[in-house]
Amino acid sequence: MNSFVAEIIGTMILIILGDGVVANVVLNKNKGQGSGWIVITAGWGMAVFTAVYTVGAISGAHINPAVTIGLAVAGAFPWGQVGPYIVAQVIGAFIGAVIVFVAYYDHFKATEDAGGKLAVFSTGPAIRNIPMNVVTEIIGTFMLMFGVFGIKGVTGDMSGAAFAMNMGALGAIPVALLVFSIGMSLGGPTGYAINPARDLGPRIAHAVLPIPGKGDSDWGYSWVPVVGPVIGAVIAAVLYMALGKF
Secondary structure, eight states: OOHHHHHHHHHHHHHHHHHHHHHHHHSTTOTTTTOOHHHHHHHHHHHHHHHHHHHHHHHOOOOSHHHHHHHHHTTSSOGGGHHHHHHHHHHHHHHHHHHHHHHTHHHHHTOOOHHHHHHHHSOOOSSOOHHHHHHHHHHHHHHHHHHHHHHHTOOSOOSTHHHHHHTOGGGHHHHHHHHHHHHHHHOTTTOOOOOHHHHHHHHHHHHHSOOTTOOOOOTTTTTHHHHHHHHHHHHHHHHHHHTTOO
16 A cells, blocks of 8 residues: 555545544434534544554555645655645545445434534634634644654654654554644634645535535635644744754
């Protein structure tokens, strides 16, 4: 399996389990309906763990364009692979969202709330204030990227064998706990996309899938969970380099 395919699979796993937990909590007539924010954030943390554990030794398990760009800015990942990685991540996220739709098809039919259906696929702000929504995504992704630098102990290329050498499979645990912590502490204002592919791929899926009563895909907001995370990751990379690559 090459890195491109691994990033597709890893991001697909992330979305199947991440969007899946949201569907379980939000959509009607589910066993987990109404179980709340802690279940969602825990589910996303475990989704990250599973994705990183599965493909980390192959591609580095970026599963996030912001992470890929942040690593490249820090000189820890080749710029020539950034584009293919991002394409793979968006494809994987789209496929994962389609699978969640299939798994919860009857529950989408049983749910009248169009906003809840969209929330399964993509993020949205609790208070719609675009400048502050961008700032929140910047802060959340800064914490993600800065934490990744510390956890991975980045010393060079973070793809393929370099990941296994630097971190090993157990490295998936601290990354998952980091995402869980971000969700619990900073996820309230915007739903903590902190990952352009995680939001964009499923939002495209929401737009094209025959979801009963799905409503609008909110493309007016869609750039926020793309631009904010990239800015946050770049800031983290610049600070990481300024501190001497601890």
